[in-house]
Amino acid sequence: MMGTTTNIVGAALPALPGVSPESLSAWFVERGEPAFRAKQILDWVWKKKATSFDEMTNLPAPLREKLAVSFRLTALTHAKTQGSEDTTRKFLFRLHDGRYIESVLIPANPALYGEKSDRRTLCVSSQVGCAYGCKFCASGLAGYTRNLDASEIAGQVLAAEQISGERVDNLVFMGMGEPMANFKSLMEAIALITGPETLHLGARHLTISTSGLAPQIRKLADHPQQIRLAISFHGATDEVRDRIMPVNKKYPVAELMDALAHWNSTKKQKLTLEYILIKGVNDELAQAAILARHARSIGAKVNLIPYNTVEGLEWERPAISHCRAFQDVLKKAGVTATLRIEKGHDIDAACGQLRLKQETAEGIV
Ligand code: SAH
Numbered sequence: 001m002m003g004t005t006t007n008i009v010g011a012a013l014p015a016l017p018g019v020s021p022e023s024l025s026a027w028f029v030e031r032g033e034p035a036f037r038a039k040q041i042l043d044w045v046w047k048k049k050a051t052s053f054d055e056m057t058n059l060p061a062p063l064r065e066k067l068a069v070s071f072r073l074t075a076l077t078h079a080k081t082q083g084s085e086d087t088t089r090k091f092l093f094r095l096h097d098g099r100y101i102e103s104v105l106i107p108a109n110p111a112l113y114g115e116k117s118d119r120r121t122l123c124v125s126s127q128v129g130c131a132y133g134c135k136f137c138a139s140g141l142a143g144y145t146r147n148l149d150a151s152e153i154a155g156q157v158l159a160a161e162q163i164s165g166e167r168v169d170n171l172v173f174m175g176m177g178e179p180m181a182n183f184k185s186l187m188e189a190i191a192l193i194t195g196p197e198t199l200h201l202g203a204r205h206l207t208i209s210t211s212g213l214a215p216q217i218r219k220l221a222d223h224p225q226q227i228r229l230a231i232s233f234h235g236a237t238d239e240v241r242d243r244i245m246p247v248n249k250k251y252p253v254a255e256l257m258d259a260l261a262h263w264n265s266t267k268k269q270k271l272t273l274e275y276i277l278i279k280g281v282n283d284e285l286a287q288a289a290i291l292a293r294h295a296r297s298i299g300a301k302v303n304l305i306p307y308n309t310v311e312g313l314e315w316e317r318p319a320i321s322h323c324r325a326f327q328d329v330l331k332k333a334g335v336t337a338t339l340r341i342e343k344g345h346d347i348d349a350a351c352g353q354l355r356l357k358q359e360t361a362e363g364i365v
C-alpha cells in the first residue's frame with residue numbers, strides 16, 4: 001500500500017509549510033471547524049516546529065487524523081549534514097519525488113556584521129538544478145529539473161532551524177537555482193517567511209541573488225517589501241559576461257544596469273554586485289575599472305569571491321595578491337569592495353555541489 005505522505009511523483013499531498021494562513025483558515029471553515037484551529041496549526045508548524053501530527057495534543061484526535069490524510073507536515077526529509085556546529089553546515093534534503101536540494105547554514109559573517117556578531121545566515125535553494133548554465137557553477141552542470149514550490153523553499157528555513165536548534169537571522173537566495181526564474185513560488189515563500197503568523201523574519205534580512213533577469217528585477221523593485229538584491233555580475237563587459245553567463249545574451253549589461261537603476265528608485269538598501277574571480281577569465285584589472293564605473297553609477301557595493309573549484313571544471317582562482325590588486329582598483333575608485341574568502345570551501349559550499357554528488361551516486365543525473 002502506498003504511504004499517505006510520500007505518494008508517487010506529482011501526487012504528493014500539499015505540505016503545510018507552503019499553505020498560507022488564509023488558505024488554512026478556509027480549509028477549516030469549509031469543514032465546519034472553528035477558525036482558531038488554523039492558528040493552532042500555524043503555531044505547531046512554524047513556532048513549535050512539530051515533527052508529527054500526534055504532537056498536536058490541543059487538537060481532537062479525529063481532526064489530527066483528517067489533517068494527516070490531507071497534508072504533509074514537512075516538505076523535506078533531512079538526508080545528510082556536512083560540517084560541524086561552529087562552522088558552516090550544509091544540509092542535504094530529499095524531496096517527495098526523490099530529488100535533492102541543499103541549504104547552507106553560515107554561523108556569522110564578520111565581513112557584514114562585525115567580528116562579534118552571532119547572526120546566522122541560511123543560504124537556500126530555489127530550484128532543482130538551474131537552466132541558466134553559467135560556466136563556473138555546479139548548479140548549472142546537471143541542467144534544470146524543476147522549480148521548487150513555496151513549501152520546499154520556506155521549508156528549508158524551518159528544517160534548518162529544527163535540525164540546528166538555532167534561529168535563522170538572515171536568508172540569502174544563493175543556493176541552487178535562479179530564484180527570479182521561479183518568481184511565483186519565490187514570492188509565495190517570501191510571504192510565508194516574513195508573515196507574522198508564520199516565520200516572521202524581516203524582509204530586510206532577505207537577500208535575493210540573481211544572474212540578471214532584468215524584467216523580474218523591475219517587477220521585484222515594484223513589490224512593497226524592502227527585500228535586498230544581489231547580482232551575480234562576474235563580468236564587467238558584454239564580451240566577458242557573454243563568455244561565462246549565457247543569460248547575458250538575453251539581458252546584456254546595459255539592460256541589466258537600467259533595471260538596477262529602476263531598483264534604486266524604489267528601494268532604500270544598497271545593491272550588491274557579486275563578482276567571482278576566475279584566473280585568466282574575468283580577472284583583468286581593466287575589468288575592475290569598468291566594474292567600478294558600473295558600481296558607482298548605481299551606488300552598489302562589490303563582493304569579490306575567489307572562484308571555488310568545481311569538480312569537472314578546469315578553472316582556478318587567481319593568486320590572493322591578484323585578488324587584492326583587483327579589490328584595490330575598486331577601492332581607489334571609491335567603491336566599497338569586500339574580498340570574501342569563502343567559508344566552507346572544504347564542504348562543497350559552492351552551490352549545487354553536494355546535491356550533484358548525491359544524485360550522481362544514486363544515478364539520477
Ligand atoms: N542563480 C542565482 C542564485 C544562485 S547564487 C545567481 O546566480 O545569482 C549562485 C552564486 O553562487 C553565484 O553568484 C556565485 O556567487 C556563487 N558561485 C557559483 N559557483 C561558484 C564557484 N564555482 N565559486 C564561487 N562561487 C560560486
Ligand code: SF4
Binds near residue numbers: 137140177
Ligand atoms: Fe544558475 Fe546562478 Fe549557477 Fe548561474 S550562477 S547556473 S544562474 S545558480
